[in-house]
Amino acid sequence: MIPNFRRSAVGIAVLSLLSWSAFAQDATTTTTTVAPSAEGTLSTVEIQSERLKKARMELSPEVGATVYRIDRAAIDALGKGDATPLDDVLLTLPGVAKDSKASGSLHVRDDHGNVQYRVNGVQLPEGISGFGQSLDTRYIDSVNFLTGALPAQYGLRTAGVVDIQTKQGFGKPGGSLGFTFGSHNTLEESGSVYGTTGNLSYYLSGSLVSNTNGIENPQPTLNAQNDRTRQGKTFGNLSYYLDADTRVGLMFGTYNGKFQIPTNPNQTPSFSLAGYSDLGTGYNGLPSSDVRERQTEATRFVALSYQKTVGALDFQLSAFHQYSSLHYVPDAVGDLIYNGVASDTLRSNSSNGLQADASYKLNDAHTLRFGGAYTRQTTRSINAVNVFPVDDTGAQVGNTPLLINDNSSKVGQLASLYLQDEWRIDPKLTFNYGLRYDSVDAFTKEHQWSPRLNLAYKLSDDTALHAGYARYFTPPPQELASQQSINLYTGTTNQPEIANSDPVKAERTHYFDLGLDHKLNDNLSLSADVYYKNITNLLDEGQFGQALILSPFNYAKGFARGLELSARYSDDHWSAYANFAYQKAMGKDIVSSQSLFGADELSYIANHYVYLDHDQTYTLSGGASYRFGDNQVSGDLIFGSGLRRTPDGGAPNSAALPHYAVVNAAYSHTWKEASGGDIVGRIAILNLFDKSYLLRDGTGVGVGAPQYGTRRSLYVSMTTHF
Numbered sequence: 071m072i073p074n075f076r077r078s079a080v081g082i083a084v085l086s087l088l089s090w091s092a093f094a095q096d097a098t099t100t101t102t103t104v105a106p107s108a109e110g111t112l113s114t115v116e117i118q119s120e121r122l123k124k125a126r127m128e129l130s131p132e133v134g135a136t137v138y139r140i141d142r143a144a145i146d147a148l149g150k151g152d153a154t155p156l157d158d159v160l161l162t163l164p165g166v167a168k169d170s171k172a173s174g175s176l177h178v179r180d181d182h183g184n185v186q187y188r189v190n191g192v193q194l195p196e197g198i199s200g201f202g203q204s205l206d207t208r209y210i211d212s213v214n215f216l217t218g219a220l221p222a223q224y225g226l227r228t229a230g231v232v233d234i235q236t237k238q239g240f241g242k243p244g245g246s247l248g249f250t251f252g253s254h255n256t257l258e259e260s261g262s263v264y265g266t267t268g269n270l271s272y273y274l275s276g277s278l279v280s281n282t283n284g285i286e287n288p289q290p291t292l293n294a295q296n297d298r299t300r301q302g303k304t305f306g307n308l309s310y311y312l313d314a315d316t317r318v319g320l321m322f323g324t325y326n327g328k329f330q331i332p333t334n335p336n337q338t339p340s341f342s343l344a345g346y347s348d349l350g351t352g353y354n355g356l357p358s359s360d361v362r363e364r365q366t367e368a369t370r371f372v373a374l375s376y377q378k379t380v381g382a383l384d385f386q387l388s389a390f391h392q393y394s395s396l397h398y399v400p401d402a403v404g405d406l407i408y409n410g411v412a413s414d415t416l417r418s419n420s421s422n423g424l425q426a427d428a429s430y431k432l433n434d435a436h437t438l439r440f441g442g443a444y445t446r447q448t449t450r451s452i453n454a455v456n457v458f459p460v461d462d463t464g465a466q467v468g469n470t471p472l473l474i475n476d477n478s479s480k481v482g483q484l485a486s487l488y489l490q491d492e493w494r495i496d497p498k499l500t501f502n503y504g505l506r507y508d509s510v511d512a513f514t515k516e517h518q519w520s521p522r523l524n525l526a527y528k529l530s531d532d533t534a535l536h537a538g539y540a541r542y543f544t545p546p547p548q549e550l551a552s553q554q555s556i557n558l559y560t561g562t563t564n565q566p567e568i569a570n571s572d573p574v575k576a577e578r579t580h581y582f583d584l585g586l587d588h589k590l591n592d593n594l595s596l597s598a599d600v601y602y603k604n605i606t607n608l609l610d611e612g613q614f615g616q617a618l619i620l621s622p623f624n625y626a627k628g629f630a631r632g633l634e635l636s637a638r639y640s641d642d643h644w645s646a647y648a649n650f651a652y653q654k655a656m657g658k659d660i661v662s663s664q665s666l667f668g669a670d671e672l673s674y675i676a677n678h679y680v681y682l683d684h685d686q687t688y689t690l691s692g693g694a695s696y697r698f699g700d701n702q703v704s705g706d707l708i709f710g711s712g713l714r715r716t717p718d719g720g721a722p723n724s725a726a727l728p729h730y731a732v733v734n735a736a737y738s739h740t741w742k743e744a745s746g747g748d749i750v751g752r753i754a755i756l757n758l759f760d761k762s763y764l765l766r767d768g769t770g771v772g773v774g775a776p777q778y779g780t781r782r783s784l785y786v787s788m789t790t791h792f
Contacts, residue, residue, distance in 0.1 A: 116240045119271065119309065122317050122377055123235070125384045126191045129223075129427045130233065131439060131492055133502035134524020134538035136218035136585050136599050138163045138636070145207060147645060147695035147704040149734040149754040150785055152208045153250055153258060159207055160232065161708060162693065163215055164599070164634035164649040167686045168710060170286045170765045170777035172613055174620065175203075177684045178217060179601065180630045180655035181229035182611045184544060188233045189321060190307070191386055192373045195421035195445055196227070196547055197394030202327035204369040204394075206303045208260055209275045211237045218583035218601060219538025222488040222504030222522040223427065223439060228542045228581075236307050236321075239264035239271035244747065244792050252754075252785030254283035254293065260789075269311040276304045284329045286777035290762040294332035295359055301327040319375040324368075331363035334775060341410045341458060341563065342469040343403060361404030369394040385428035385441075392421045394549070396619060402456060406471055410563030412456040415619060419549035421447045423484075435494050439504075442487040447512070449549050450479045457562040466563065474558050482512025482548045490522065498528040510545035516576045518543035532589040542579040544609055546622045556665050566665035568672060574622045574662045577609040594639045603630040608657045610682060612772015614666045621666060623772070625657030625675075628682070646694035653689070655682045671722055671771070681723040683770040687711045688729075700740040708732050716769040723770050730763030732756075732779065747792040754785045 140159060148154045148162070157175045160166050167177045174183050187194045187205065197204065216224065216231040224231050243265030250258035262275035284299025308320040337358035346356060371392040378385055395418040405412035423445035430438045453476040459467045490504025502524040509517035520541040527535045559565045585599035608628035611620040632653035639646040656679040660672055674680075693706030712727035736754040743749065760782035768776040 118311050118314050118317075119238065119240060122311075122315075122379070125379055126377060126386055127235075129191060129384060129386060129429050129439065129441075130188075131221045131223065131490070131502055132214070132216060133221060133492055133500050133526050134218075134536050134583075135216045135220050136536070136583060136634075138215045138217075140213040140215065142211065143645060144647075145210065146738075147693065147702070147736075148706060149704070149736045149756050150250070151736075151738070151750075151752055151754075151787070152210075153248075153260070153785075153787060154207055155203055156205050156207050156210075156232075157203060159213070160215065160230075162647065162649075162691055162706065164636045164691075165217065165632065165651045165653065165689070166230075166691075167651075167653075167684070167689045167713075168708060168765065168779075169684060169713065172285065172774060172777060173684065173766060174611065177686075178230035179603075179632055180653045180682060180685055182609070182682070182684055183547075184227050184229035184609070186224065186227035186231045188231065189373075190234070190236055190319065190375075191427065192321065192375060192388045192390060193425060193443065194371060194373075195390060195392045195423060195447070196549060197369045197371075197392060197419060202299075202301050202325060202329075202367050204303065204323065204325035204371075205234070206275065206277055206305060208262070208277060209236050209273065209305050209307070211235045218585065218599065219522070219524060219540040219581050221439075221502050221524055222490040222506040222520070223441065225486050225488070225506050225508050225520065225542070226484065226544060228540070228544065228579075236305075237262075237264065237273050238307065238309065239266050239273045242746065246789055246791045248787060248789035250279075250785055250787035253783035254281045254780075255298075256281040256283070256783075256785065258787075271309045273307045274305070276302070278302045283780060283783075285332055286765060286779065288332055288334040288768075288775045288777060290778050292781045295335065296330045296362060297332040299327065299329045301325070315379040317375075317377040319377065320372070321375075322370075322372040324370050327367040329365045329367070331365060333359050333361050335359040337408055339407045341407055341466055343406050343471070344469040346403065346407070356404060356407065358404070358408060361401045361408070363401050363405070364399050366397045366399075367395070382431040383428065384430075385426065388425045390421075390423055390425065392419075394419050398619060406456055406458070410458055410466070412471070413564075414454040416452040417450065417549065417619065419447060419449045421445055437492040438489070439492065440489045442485070444486075445484040447482045447484070447548050448479065449482070450477075452477050455559075455564060457559065457564045459561060460563055460565070472562065474562070474564075476555055476558055478555070480512060480548065482510070484512075484545065485509050500526045502526075508543045508545075510576060512548045513546065513573050514575050516543075516545070518576070518578060534587045535585070536587075537584045538582075540579075540581040540583075542577070542581055544577040544579070546574040546576065546609060547611075550611065550620055550622050567669050568664045568667060571665035572662045574609070575607040575624050577624070578606045580604040593641050594637065597634075597636045599634045601630075601632055605629060605657075607661070608682075610657065610684075610772065612666070612683065613774040614772060621663060621772075623663035623666060624661050626659035626661045628655065628657035628679075630655035643697050644694065646692070648692040649690065651689045653686060655685045656680060657682055666772070674721060675771075678721065680721065680771070681714045683714050683723050683773055685723070686713050687726065700742070702738045703736070704738075705733065705735045707734075712764075713766065714770050715767050715773075716771070727764050727767060730761060730779065732761060732763070733758045743792075745792070747790065749788065749790045752785075752787045752789075754787075756783045756785070757781055 214233040245263035248260040258279040260277035264273040280300045287294035305323040373390040375388040398415045400412040425443040427441040456471040488506040506520040524538040583601045587597045605628040608625040635650040658679045688711040690709040695704035709731040714723040717725045738752040741749045766777045
């Protein structure tokens with residue numbers, strides 16, 4: 071049954087936006103009736119917008135980097151179209167491997183996270199990682215994905231740069247309303263309004279989703295127990311053009327998510343708690359299927375930008391703020407009975423900062439780019455931890471828990487500067503060289519000067535070569551790096567096996583990349599890329615304990631290498647892509663956060679290279695779509711050879727999970743309206759062949775519970791554009 075739109079949260083928000091849009095249009099009409107040509111004024115603003123957008127994009131060079139592009143057509147060809155989560159959109163790129171939401175959702179070139187998100191030229195500060203995604207595919211116009219040896223402008227998070235250009239309000243004022251229904255009790259509602267009034271353009275959107283598939287199922291069943299989620303997102307992009315060379319922009323967004331943590335039935339109780347009946351196991355307990363844990367997440371961001379062109383100088387200054395929080399609420403009884411620890415954990419992170427990027431065209435051969443960023447972060451970790459006392463042998467003493475309050479906070483700072491020159495040596499050869507400085511003062515205090523060298527050479531009209539070297543400096547995420555007070559837990563079920571824990575350090579990397587692009591004909595292009603990373607203090611993250619929050623740690627040294635192949639095809643009716651990636655990443659000797667690990671595990675890794683838990687040897691992805699008239703059929707495929715696991719009695723991460731392949735299919739039809747709008751209907755089947763596959767099996771370094779991929783799901787959606 072179609073819900074009453076006026077009663078839904080998104081409906082109320084969108085109706086409010088529509089009212090504002092109508093008011094803005096009325097105001098425009100009133101103002102422009104005395105003007106000689108309202109259409110002429112709008113055209114001028116659009117021209118200014120496109121020119122300044124191009125100038126903004128020119129602030130960020132791509133010379134020598136590996137660049138993949140995703141446009142609206144590619145997004146529309148995916149199973150759920152623009153309702154596809156952003157991480158799933160990125161899985162269509164080479165070298166991007168799928169993981170569970172609890173383990174970071176995706177990995178780029180065998181890095182755990184280390185992905186940087188930029189929206190309209192503004193680098194978003196990091197929030198606390200959770201299950202949800204604060205960015206919404208619906209408001210994305212295009213994505214440039216940069217990886218490899220990046221120019222000096224890009225630092226700190228460097229495995230991949232997701233450079234997003236959002237939709238704007240130009241053209242005929244309008245909006246959209248959309249609904250999606252489907253498997254797992256899914257209901258999604260979305261809406262947007264956009265337009266122009268005078269020199270102001272606006273784009274506003276909101277969405278709300280609820281389903282019973284919030285987090286991956288720990289069982290191979292069709293539906294998980296206790297897995298309901300409800301998530302809401304909003305976004306706004308406003309631009310005001312002071313004159314032909316000046317723009318003031320305001321972006322803002324919110325995300326709120328509520329998750330139930332899926333239960334894992336038929337587990338054996340391990341601890342005795344006063345007041346609960348015996349289940350015949352020798353312990354007091356309750357069925358693990360009755361355990362109820364939950365997690366809430368929130369993110370807010372706002373960015374104010376000033377963009378200006380003065381002769382040969384282009385620059386953009388931005389001030390930003392972001393707040394994020396994550397609250398894990400345990401099942402006080404269940405967590406104690408099965409784990410011996412019940413931790414109510416709240417983490418929050420508040421970031422404020424400035425970013426400046428500029429380019430100056432010295433002459434036809436040289437373009438200087440320079441800038442920097444400063445971020446001040448305040449993180450808080452509040453933990454109310456129930457534990458049992460234990461004796462010298464580690465055996466439980468009594469069945470009454472103790473409450474330990476373990477709270478901490480930290481103010482940290484990140485600062486960066488860069489200078490680079492794009493030197494066009496001749497029409498075929500471009501050399502971009504630069505230097506970057508980064509410093510961190512938080513749980514670790516370090517800095518580094520990082521040279522960057524990037525070369526692009528056009529072998530012919532159809533073939534181009536790029537190569538690069540980059541020195542990278544990657545500080546640990548401050549919002550995840552809070553250290554527990556180990557001594558608080560001495561003599562309890564939460565005491566670590568290793569009683570010392572060194573601070574997490576910044577990762578330092580020498581990165582080499584070489585790539586070739588070839589245009590076979592007007593429709594088909596091919597690319598190949600190889601890379602090698604030599605890493606000191608390799609950063610990784612894992613889930614330790616009951617709270618599904620990642621914690622960082624370092625290997626003393628490590629390496630990663632890989633090969634990526636890609637093909638793209640498009641003509642008037644067909645579009646298709648195919649990707650292949652081979653990757654290998656290993657680390658040796660854990661030198662921080664040692665209390666998170668067992669003694670035997672630490673001892674082995676101290677003397678042996680081990681695969682990183684998120685290493686996947688082979689990854690393939692591909693898809694195709696065919697458009698005929700107002701219809702489109704599409705399909706896509708993801709294949710993974712399996713992330714790492716630890717076999718019984720084997721070395722850490724020494725085996726791989728079984729390989730899997732997931733096929734998705736979709737059909738959409740567009741009805742054109744006489745008023746100029748249209749209605750798009752879509753049917754999507756994800757995991758068409760209903761494959762049951764493991765993303766994680768609960769073993770490996772820093773891996774928690776098992777997680778299975780989502781089984782076959784059917785979705786029907788309708789979106790009207792007006």
